[in-house]
Amino acid sequence: MDYSNFLIMNHEISLVVVMILVLLADLFISNKKRFQYLAIGLFAIHTYLSFRWNIGDAESFGGMYITSDIHCFVKNFLNIGTFLVFLFAFEWNKTKNLSHCGEFYFITLSTLFGMYLMISSGDFLLFYIGLETASIPMATLVAFNKKEQDSPEAAAKYVLTAAFSSGVMLFGISLIYGTCGSLYFFDVMENFTPSPLHIMATIFFMAGLGFKISLVPFHLWTADTYQGAPTPVTAFLSVISKGAAAFAMFCIIVKAFANYPEAWERFLWWIIVITITVGNLFAIRQKNLKRFLAFSSISQAGYIMLGVYAATPQGMAATVFYLFIYMFTNLAAFGVISSIENKTGKLMMNDYNGLYDTNPKLAFVMMLAMFSLGGIPVFAGFFSKFFIFASAMQLGEYVLVFIALLNTVISLFYYLLVVKAMFINKSETPIAKFKSDPMTRLGLIVCTLGILVLGLISPIYEYIQSISFGM
Amino acid sequence: MSMPLECYLVVSTLLFFIGVYGFIVRKSLISILMSIELILNAVNINFVAFNRFLYPDQLEGFIYSLFVIVIAAAETAVAISIIINVYRAKKNIDVKSINQLKN
Secondary structure, eight states: OOGGGGGGOHHHHHHHHHHHHHHHHHHHOOOHHHHHHHHHHHHHHHHHHHHHOOOOSEEETTTTEEEOHHHHHHHHHHHHHHHHHHHHHHHHHHHHOGGGHHHHHHHHHHHHHHHHHHHHBSBHHHHHHHHHHHHHHHHHHHTOOTTSSHHHHHHHHHHHHHHHHHHHHHHHHHHHHHHHSOOBHHHHHHHOOOOHHHHHHHHHHHHHHHHHHTOTTSOHHHHHHHHHSOHHHHHHIIIIIHHHHHHHHHHHHHHHSTTOGGGTHHHHHHHHHHHHHHHHHHHHTOOBHHHHHHHHHHHHHHHHHHHHHHOSHHHHHHHHHHHHHHHHHHHHHHHHHHHHHHHHOOOBGGGGTTHHHHOHHHHHHHHHHHHHHHTOTTSHHHHHHHHHHHHHHHTTOHHHHHHHHHHHHHHHHHHHHHHHHHHTOOOSSOOOOOOOOHHHHHHHHHHHHHHHHTTTOHHHHHHHHHHOOOO | OOOOHHHHHHHHHHHHHHHHHHHHHOOBHHHHHHHHHHHHHHHHHHHHHHHHHTOTTOOHHHHHHHHHHHHHHHHHHHHHHHHHHHHHHHSSOBGGGOOOOOO
16 A cells, blocks of 8 residues: 555645544543633644645545645635634533533534545545544534534434435435546546436435535524534534535535536526525524524525635635635634623523623624624725626526525624624613633634634735636 | 446436435335335445446446445434434324424
8 A cells, every 4th residue: 555645635634633632532531621722722733734735736545535735725714713623612521511621622623633534535435434533423523512402413413314314315326426437536527428317316415415405495403403413513614514525515516516517507506596595585584593503504504605606716705705704703703602691591682682781892803703704894894795797697596696695684684683782772681791711712802803803905806816717 | 248337327226216216205204214225225226337337447436336335334323313303202103293383
């Protein structure tokens, strides 16, 4: 066996080393508070190192594993996102989960490892293995609060739909194997025959993947799972897992299905329209903030799919930039929610009435996150939406972009409901003034900087565009 | 005289849709899990049949079905442990009992 194949897998190998060290440290360090600092520190070293590697375009294992600058960029920002989730989880681990926090770190990292493989796959086999390595530990993360009523229920819903959806996706892959005779993306692209069987296979495959990105009509698990899971896990699920799946879907469309767009274009068009609209309309009537963000993230997934639908280099740049901004924005919202939940246990929207009077800083961060999610100018969310609309506009999809724009207006309404609750509504019993712990504060500062600054620094988008590829 | 490919595909398609039907209508979480296993077995039949009849000189389909079996086992292990957790919390494993999460 030729071990030089492993030489380009820097990210994966470093992450595995971190995982093993965390596992060993969990065994031997009995002081769990110190262990938490160690785990976060190890992962921070991994995050820092992964920025320094310059691997370039390469492939190994006969084209099964592919990497390039854009793959590395996506892995790096997934690292940052996971790091922020760790910072937000610190307090939760300390107060509710101290004896099991080693498992939390280990399982989260193995989920991240699966996402790496999923992103870098050049073959349906590695893609499937990566997807399952990401989603099986994810189910155990959702079930983490096993003493409570909600967590097992959410986990049961998640694990059963995940297994079902990967079954549907596998059925599609088996039909692709039947029509193309190979499972490498490159060979699938070369050997395809424009037959109804190939179309059916593509649709089955995308339906399975649609469950993971929670596109409507495959979204039914989302709200319940997001609500029942522990809040840091919900943040991880809504940002990191969704981002990785969306980027992997983009790569597969470009690499395997690009020369026969008739098979998926109409399907994806309707999916995008329904996803954005249904996500928005259901978000309006949610009272629980985690459910609210679940539906908001469904509609955001629809916007992400606009870039995937374009499938051009510009579409990829817009998708990756959108995911990057969306990560900071959504994590800021979840950071505020989780720090308030840790202190008071309150999650409903009317609990947030009068938050500005008692905790002005948290209210300010939440307001920034909501403005950015809604796409109000100057904040980063506006620029990411702008680029993603521009990439779809380039294809001449005016109707699609118009529907998406209309939906942005609807989404502003419900995002501003949260802002109104915090700033305008008065409350008899507002959330008392409290000081969140330093880790959460650090995470919130990073997120705030991301929201305020990233949209204005144009080199970032230009860098992403210079390394993007497409059909 | 061996059976043609179509026979295998009919069996696998039937299995797949029986699995989908079971996933939708069954009441117990364990039977839902069994329905998912049916779907995965349909996939395995597909892979092996395609490999044997259409591309007899390669092994990709066989290997893929091996991986599917292994990963399905891992998935079932996690799913069953979660179902046990549900049983501890609710004292039964009926789908109707997991309806606490709502707006």
